[in-house]
Amino acid sequence: MERADREGRGLSDLRDLIDASCPGAVVDEIESHGELTIEIARERLLEVARFLAAPPAAFRLLSDVACADFPDEPGRFRLAYQLYSLDSGARVRLRVWAGADDPEVDSVVPVWPTANWHEREVYDLMGVRFRGHPDLARIAMPDDWEGHPLRKDYPLGGEEVTFTDAV
Amino acid sequence: MALIPPPGTPIERAPRTDQSVDWDLKDPELADFVKRGLLMTTVDKISSWAQSSAIWPAGFGLACCAIEMMHMVTPRIDIARFGAELIRASPRQSDLMIVSGRVSQKMAPVLRHIYDQMLEPKWVISMGACASSGGVFNNYALVQGVDKIVPVDVYVPGCPPRPESLVEGIMLLQKKIGSGGQSSSRELWNAQTGKDAA
Amino acid sequence: MPSDEAGVGGGFPIASEARGVLEAARREGRALTETERAIAQIEAFTPEEAEARIRMAEAPPEDPGIRRPMVINLGPQHPSTHGVLRLITELDGEVILDIHPIVGYLHTGIEKQCENKTYWQAVTLVTRMDYLSPYFNTLAYCLAVERLLDLEIPDRAKFLRVIMCEVNRIASHLVWLGTSGLELGAISAFFYTYRERDKALDLGEMISGERMNTRYFQVGGCAQDMPDGFEGELRRFIGEMPSRIDEYEQLLSNNQIWLDRTRGVGILPVDELIGLGVTGPALRAAGVAHDLRKAAPYSGYEHFDFDVPVATDGDVYARYTVRIREMRESVRIIEQALDGIPEGRHIADDRKVVLPPREELAVSMEALIHHFKLVTEGFHVPAGEVYAAVESPRGEMGCYVVSDGGPKPYRCHMRDPSFVNLQALRPMAKGSYLADLIAMIGSMDNVMGGVDR
């Protein structure tokens, strides 16, 4: 199928492209389940983002910013930026560890304006702050809510039920 | 790490603001008052017949149940047969608040505010499992049952309930209003406590 | 203020919301952000201040010459915000200066609760996110988990999934057409479209037992095969659907009021749309033919030939035409899927993941053990992370599942198209009339269940 191999070919040399333009930014590269994940150092995120959004790689669509909480990892909050290129149809995932005590990452809103609400949601539910974000307020929870619900150490809450199937 | 809070942690109920219009179902004096049965004057009979045959719902569309509530006014089920097809947007012109959908913690004060702004006599139908008891979602974000915020008259089960069961809920409410001179739970309470001079 | 004999107990619950914003800002030692300023400016007062504000309302107007914008809440309970969306709009007469969308009024904590359910239980929660397209939520989730498991799906299950997804796409577009027609005065469109939506939901009920929020898609395929009367019913539905769509077109397409209210309204340049991450009919109406069913075919879409409707001028009318043509394309897809559906299993037969058929339980002990293990502890998914995206009626619906090898998803995040498309409302609405804002909200077809998750 024509698109699949172009996707495959397009991805493998992506890491060399990034290495060429921003040396030392790429920490790791994982290829699994037909997807490519490139791990970037926390400080170089904005630089790599600007490069990827520009014509050679042309990942003009930032599909999603998701964050997973790994309490026992040094970087703790693992951010995943899903990028999609409208021209080549290639997908890549940028992975950034946001650090445990005061998780802070550069905001990519200057590069992709759609990140505005994604980052607000990650800040609201996970507590990762984004430097340079135009309007970092809570988006899902009431504004005076204490704590960040999606963190692993935050109880599920809700009413106590005598029989529960929580396996 | 305890994801479910240990047993015995108090279930915090949303603060009830307007104590005066509140009425708790477990109130003993009221129970025997209902048993004694209020003798209906003809005016009350006519007014409750009029109220029950034209209940205008304030479409409080929250989530999936709202879509099924919309089906209620469409050609197949057609709530117009019961005079309730006029879904009013503002609480000033509606008698019945159909809470259709899950009530989140951020929405609870707004729901209570709108309930307070509805004009008496007013009733509440809690449509669907999420409104009645939190449904499949038992977590930090939802109020586990809208009866923590507003006194509810009819609970309609289902997730989402079929439009037909919502129509049955409205028919139950009509029975509750039309028969035996009981208008709404609040009218009973006020009549009993003598607060209501007129 | 009329004397109030019943007496007011307690303060106003809403005023506390603004005090919360100020308190949160003070606690974190930072200035208020733009949205918080909008909220605080709205309710920065206690009950006493609310009373004072009402008395101030009777005061004579201030000195002449100042022209301050009127701030109005298109609040959570509003007939035409398609759910509990709140827009703080600053108006100068009829012209909108700025709007601040406030969401979160339907936040249900689904992603947190999915982390406490086993993989096959989470399907129930994921279905209820975007309640107008339950089949697409579960399809995105099941595709992600199946890719994590490297599970091969029988072709018949793929075809069944395509059929039910296209039926759901038609049903979702009918809700959009009905409600946005209702808001612009065409209430008859509402009654016409819901007549067909009832039929589409009956099909869903016939095959899966539930009108909305179904569990028809399981990890590994579909819950059951087509019941025998289903194919005839479905052929009758898609047989009459094109003539029904002609009825809608007759009603609206060249109705002068509809044209005046929708043409030239809510236009955004294409690169701003792509920058804002807008996908789906809103992007295709602006000229970009990006449809995941063609760009990255999943679940057997490569077998069907259909074209992706595209319009060029990107206004509310263009989105209307794109969605109407999409409904016709869905009918074509269902027809091809029904003709070409292969025989075979409707679900994978990997006993580690899929429940054994009921009748086998009475017979074989091994099936009983599998059944018991799956029902109590659920199947284990090898560690990894996957992002699977499908083309939902509103745009790219993606599901990002992270697993740590256990029976429960470690993290399940849904990329909801309405959440992203809603951001385009603000640049689109600036400078337009308040009445056009209603048409724009309708044309973006956002579903608050998906936005707030």
Next chain:
Amino acid sequence: MNLRDYVPVLVFFAIGLAVGGGLLLASRLVGRRRRSAVKSLPYESGILATGAVRQRFSIDFYLTAMLFIVFDIELAFFYPLAVVLKSVGTAAVVELVLFVAVLGAALAYVWRKGALEWR
């Protein structure tokens, strides 16, 4: 044209008043009034309203209202004319055409000036 002909109009007017007033009176007598501070607050989609009620409106509302009044009241003059049209004959028709022509010219002027556009 003595006064007797106007009696039916008066009766009609009285019945209208009686029905309208009666309904209002009945609801005031039978209905229960329960006022509370929250209920008297203005309704704004469930959120505490803000801003003064007597805020300054944009002038364009006033302009649109005036234009509406001019061109709507014009219709009210047609009814009496229609009643006497047969008895007066062609003079009434000429009068009517002149009247409409003048207002048509006014409408054309307003339209070209752009006052009908909102901004």
